[in-house]
Amino acid sequence: MKPISQIASHVHASTTLAIDSMYKKMKADGLDVIGFGAGEPDFNTPANIIEAAERAMREGKTKYTPASGLLELKAAVCDRMYEDIGVSYNTNQVLIASGAKHNLFIAFSVLLDPGDEVILPAPFWVSYAEMIAMCGGVPVIVKAGEDQNFKITPEQLEAAITPKTKCLCLNTPSNPTGMIYSKEELLALAEVCVKHDLYIISDEIYYSLVYDGKKAVSVSTLDDEIRQHTILINGVSKTYAMTGWRVGYTMAEESLIKVMGNFVSHSTGAPATFAQWGAVEALRGPQDQVEVMRQAFERRRNLIVDRVNAVPDISCLKPEGAFYIMINLQKLIGKELYGVKINDSDDFANVLLNHGHVAVVPCTGFAAPEFVRLSYATSEQIINEGIDRIANFLKNA
Ligand SMILES: Cc1ncc(COP(=O)(O)O)c(C=O)c1O
Structure with missing residues (x-):
């Protein structure tokens, strides 16, 4: 067979999807894992929008x-x-x-x-x-x-x-x-x-x-x-x-x-x-649901930033928008966690998923290898439980 094109052979699989599929597999296997990988709001589409699409279909x-x-x-x-x-x-x-x-x-x-x-x-x-x-x-x-x-x-x-x-x-x-x-x-x-x-x-x-x-x-x-x-x-x-x-x-x-x-x-x-x-x-x-969701994200941002910055050895800046934080891992790079030397955020994300049962996105693919990204498009309860797990994971390492 002749090879596929040069351009196609250089396309990488998305790093955000790689951790997500490991996380989904662990969940499907019945493990209690928490995911901070989602790049999408956890809310459902507002009902008026769903109804408009349904109506459109019925109207041909x-x-x-x-x-x-x-x-x-x-x-x-x-x-x-x-x-x-x-x-x-x-x-x-x-x-x-x-x-x-x-x-x-x-x-x-x-x-x-x-x-x-x-x-x-x-x-x-x-x-x-x-x-x-x-x-x-x-x-x-x-x-x-x-x-x-x-x-x-x-x-x-x-x-x-x-x-x-x-x-x-x-x-x-x-x-x-x-x-x-x-x-x-x-x-x-x-x-x-x-x-x-x-x-x-x-x-x-x-x-x-x-x-x-x-x-x-x-x-x-x-x-x-x-x-x-x-x-x-x-x-x-x-x-x-x-x-x-x-x-x-x-x-x-x-x-x-x-x-x-x-x-x-x-x-x-x-x-x-x-x-x-x-x-x-x-x-x-009506645009009221946009504001309801925005306010929920703002509360979650405040919570996750405060919780992360209270954990020794990791920190994050307070973002002004979107629904992600970047955790700085510089203090952990070069150290050993659970028998694995942490050279970059790929190593950290893998060990955290396997030993702490929390999925985060390594930022190696984002040209920031000393950071992991957490999405806070998830409930306050999950944010609290997830950061508790990260704190225990680091404390017990
Ligand atoms: C920066 C950025 N641009 C674009 C997109 C894709 O948006 P859409 O769902 O409209 O394709 C994303 C989704 O994660 C994103 O983070």
């Missing part, structure tokens, strides 16, 4: 929509984004595709020629690096440590730019760090991008999950020139607890959206028609 809205998405949904996206973050686009500047993830993949496909570089601030969501490589691009990783709140500076950005740089990949609020770039910080980065004529792919999927009375700022609201360089990616997955519906969107210049639409029309087509009608209800219907 089960045929194809235009490949670039339902016009009614594009209009709902424009109105909701204007109301929530003040971004102003028309329906010709919107593409609907299967989740933010698919939109990101199409955006990279449309922008990148082989060898084009994408600046990727680290720690980053693991799929970015893979997607960039799958589209023939080269991720150029710029590291931002805990000492700089996991945020890169304009000087770091400037230093990473080469003649091959095509774009900056921004994610605020961030998975895995939970950090948010302020308006001033965004402006400083965006000005560097405009100066070098770089695109900004701005993944704002966690925009509604922001705490301490703050609001997320979209880079596309800063000024017209910046906006022309921006490809804004968002979706309904995290805000409306709709991860399984697979509806996300891109907002960008019309010429770019047209090309992205061509890609979709010859590959997947639009997301399921009734899922798109459910998303219309999510965006146009």
Whole structure:
């Protein structure tokens, strides 16, 4: 047999899924394990949204929509984004595709020629690096440590730019760090991008999950020139607890959206028609559940941060958004736990799962090998039990 393509043979399995499948297997085997791996809200989709999708199916809205998405949904996206973050686009500047993830993949496909570089601030969501490589691009990783709140500076950005740089990949609020770039910080980065004529792919999927009375700022609201360089990616997955519906969107210049639409029309087509009608209800219907979920996440964040920082030898910063914390393992690296030398967070996550029965996500795949990520999209009871277990696991090692 001839080999599969070079590009395909270099795609890695997701590290977040690897621990998750070990955790699920242990659970299926009847073991009492606690999982902090989930990258999705634990709430069910609000009932009005489910009812709207059911209604759509009964009304025969089960045929194809235009490949670039339902016009009614594009209009709902424009109105909701204007109301929530003040971004102003028309329906010709919107593409609907299967989740933010698919939109990101199409955006990279449309922008990148082989060898084009994408600046990727680290720690980053693991799929970015893979997607960039799958589209023939080269991720150029710029590291931002805990000492700089996991945020890169304009000087770091400037230093990473080469003649091959095509774009900056921004994610605020961030998975895995939970950090948010302020308006001033965004402006400083965006000005560097405009100066070098770089695109900004701005993944704002966690925009509604922001705490301490703050609001997320979209880079596309800063000024017209910046906006022309921006490809804004968002979706309904995290805000409306709709991860399984697979509806996300891109907002960008019309010429770019047209090309992205061509890609979709010859590959997947639009997301399921009734899922798109459910998303219309999510965006146009009552928004009270969004705030209820946001407040629950804020309480859980406060709890988990306080609990983790009370455990000797580990610590975490207080994130400002999303639903993840990054536990710093620096004091444990090089030590032995349960007969295993801990060289990085992969080792730690494995030993913790096997001896402490707690699943966490190692951040080796996020370019932060001395950290593990915990999702607090889970109940306060599970958070308490899980952190008790981690504390005992470390105490008894
Ligand atoms: C930063 C980031 N972007 C995009 C996604 C994917 O979102 P969607 O479910 O809309 O594809 C995720 C999911 O975990 C994410 O963390």
